[in-house]
Amino acid sequence: MIKEFCVWLNATSLSQHIQDALWVIPTVQTVHIVSIAIVMTSMAMLDLRLVGIAGRRQSLADMAHRFLPWVWVALVVLLCTGTILIIAEPGRELINNVFWLKMSLLAVALALTGTFQLMLRRSKTFWDRNRTAAILLGSASLLVWIGIIGAGRWIAYVEHG
């Protein structure tokens, strides 16, 4: 099923056009990496603040207000650039275990970030009062985002369709 979809997508004129224009893939990857820089730095700041290692001069609620809007916008950019990269080389991503590992980790990361935001919306001091939960969520989130970056780079190095 996926294999047939990849063959079809690869043969579309859009995919062929992207493959023929040599500048498209590196340019889109550059936008992808800059967006990852925005997401990763913002999440690292929030996660380290949750754990209690960094940024303690500012309240968690203020920090989330500062960084989360950038995270969600950058994630939309990542979705768009990622989709272009899949259209350009479908088999490289869709028939690749590391790509699906990255997507699974992304689902976990989004669930953790959603939980963080939801509880903060219910009570601005929720994470200050539940320190154990804050430390667990912060460290889990940080590790998962690091895993996403590692998996993202490894997509290029494993066997794919």
Place this chain on the structure above:
Amino acid sequence: MIKHLLSFMEATPWGTAVRESTWLFPTIESIHVLALVLVVGSIMVVDLRLLNVASRQRSVKELTEDVLPWTWAAFGAAAITGTLLFSSSAIRYSGIWQFEAKMCMLVLAAINMGVFHLGAFRSVTHWDQPNVRPPVAARLAGGISLAIWVSIVALGRWIGFA
């Protein structure tokens, strides 16, 4: 002279190890990517504050004190992993124009940073107020820095396609 240095780098135990192993290069490269996104992302936090785009309520001085130690730590990791990757094929990389341009851009980023720290940043206490637009020299430094770092990411990615 330079040629000797490049050959020497390739012949070092780590240069040889990275070149001959199948998993070392992508593993070190993953750490390099993690480090560089933290460098670029944290510098963007400062640049966007100087440009009066983000974190406007925060003091510039406090913000830089909070962020820049992490930037330097990540830069150290990026420099070490970058040197290891370079050592694996020093002669080849040194001949790629995108690599040379990336190194030039790093020097420009350092000069821009130096000019800002010795210039506009010295009087930071005079203009560092929430919701007040930083002086033109500070905004200029932020804008130039942003452009330089995006170009560093682009050139770095292009090395892989050269």
